[in-house]
Amino acid sequence: MDRIQRIGDVAEIMLDYVENKKTYQADNTMRVPTRSYTDHDQWRAEMELIFKRVPLMLAFTAEMPNPGDYKAMEAVGLPILISRDKEGKVRAFLNVCSHRSAPVASEGHGNCPRFVCKYHGWTFGQDGRLIGVAESRTFGDVDKAGLGLRRLPCEEKAGMIFVCLTPNAPMDLDRYFRGFLDDYDAMDFGKWTYLGSRVIEGANWKIAFDGYLEGYHFASLHPETIFPRTPSNCTHYEGFGPNIRIGFPQKRIAEALRDVPREQWGTQENNGFDFVRIMFPNVSTFIAPEITQVAQLFPGPTPEQNRTVLNYLRRDPIRDEEDRAQVETMIDFFRDVTYKEDYLIGLEIQRGLEAGAHDELVFGRNERGNQYFHEWLNWYLEDDPTRPEPKM
Template sequence: MDRAARIGHLGELAETMIGYVENKTTYQGDYTMTVPSASYCDKDVYDKEIETVFKKLPLMLAFTAEMPNPGDYKAMEAVGMPVLITRDKDGTVRAFLNVCSHRGAPVAEEGHGNCPRFTCKYHAWTFGRDGKLIGISDQKSFGDVDKSQRGLRQLPCEERNGLIFVTLDPNGSIDLDGYFRGYLDDFGDLDFADWHFISSRTIHGANWKIAFDGYLEGYHFQSLHPETIFPRTPSNTMHYEGYGPSMRISFPQHEIADLLKDVPRDDWGKRENFGYDFVRILFPNVSVFVAPEITQVAQLFPGPTPGENRTVLNYLCRNAPKDEAEAEKLEQMVNFFRDVTYEEDYVIGLEIQKGLESGAHEELIFGKNERGNQYFHEWLNWYMAGDPDAPEPVM
């Protein structure tokens, strides 16, 4: 599908959303679905999710906007794995385990920077941006070493439309086209690679699936977000589309019909944020909400125990701030988005965790109107089953 066809499709979605608002309806699945409460608490389930999902599938770990220049790097932790992402002088992005081949210390401190090489602070072994071992301190006294066999351990990595994906298994592979099935073209249409990275915030909450479930439906907007989200977006009014295990969720605004009535029908697909909004879900753990002034990208990682998650909230905007006053205004917006996400969503998630661990109910139930949650859990179960010949879930 080319860009014009994609815009046309978004226009059709706008028309569907107008119907939802006018008729007080929403997208409906064919059935209700139950999920065992233990899946949010059980250590064996948690361990299997990390091994079969988080360490095998492509994870969105960085943005082009975070490291746009040759020599830029990002060092981070992802589900307990130390990761180093680099940009070489020719623009190539690579990823490695941030582990020195001498004695296992990190070669870069966590965070961002720019440098031509990485030097381990333990014994000063030095590695290039391509991961090759280029220097051994006092090599004459150390002894013979085949440098070509002692580089950093490389991870599968690919950059696409402003997003950088990494597979945490050094022996794994990465196939973004097969995995996302055209969905990443959405980010190309947004010119996401040219956006400005503002900053990030880290919050902590309940089991990662409890937190992620909250990003997948608008059924709770009126009851949980009466003063923040509900004034803009009606509750329990959403549309779902699946792209492999990922999905796009469409949310109309209350005034969608009025906002689009004077816009030519062919341009309805260009009115994101001005009549309707999208939440773009990248399976297994990323939620992207594009707003006019600022965009929030949430990366959810399982925490150190089944009942915990670590969420990195990243914030970007289309253009860099013109001055310090504008930069300060953006940081204030970052803090507002962070506070709403934590105080309104993650706090109740912690209460849900206690409820599930109490054993009050053996299972949870997702309604026909919560098709996005069902779809997410169906795909998670599909990967956990480990049978590639089994039929894939369909939206």
């Protein structure tokens, strides 16, 4: 089905939800063991069978658009280096020198023609090749061809850079996303402006991610920020493999679409309805007219912690210093809402789970996004590709 037609059909469904006080309904409720959020063995399995196997969105084209640009970061405890060479090709490596395992680039962004290890000065090209050994005359013979940076599977698509954290692992973005990235292509996401990021920390990564997957809590948890615009417990879900497009109608959807021809409803995102786009296992994107927030949730070093990078982008570049100041204010507002209204209660939930009051959590029929996420989580943890995949 044509993308615009499909979104228009979803808009029609959401209009019905608002007018008739309905929401998307799963067939049944779902129970999840509370130990899923506290158990060390499950946490280790999630790292090995999910985070180190699936494509992770680690950077934006807008974050490193020029030849020589790079980004060095930590993901799931691993030091990662993403580099764009002089021809514009993006590559990813473990940020680990082949001599004595020191980093070859400091964490953050930069632009350089080569990477030099600060420990002993070994030099690597943008393609990861070892091109220089300091004091080579006294060091002895080395096989430079076999001592490059350890490469990771990497692909740039739809304005984003995806990396698999296991060297030589297969990575097929088309099969994994199943048309989900078409929205980003249609928005010309690769040409947007990267505005910056904020980092927040919270409870178990799944506790935090559960909050991005439903709107059942809007009235009680966000009475002054989200609820005035978006009704609570009124949500639509679409699955694209393990990824989800979540539709949130606005309270004014009928008014917004009244004078828009039906065949154009699929072009009206942010005018009567919004989407949150979920990339399994750890990315949530909310595109608003003023600014876009993309949350990357990374499990912390223990099950009860997560580190979330909140990235901010928009279509237009920064105009002047006044515009930059306004953008920074808006970024801080989004960060504060996310942390104070979502992540703080997540820490309370973590304490509640560890108290052992209940053996299970229950996700309602109206929380299909959470159910679908946990179904796919369990599918990966079973590590059996012959098992039927979950369906929305």
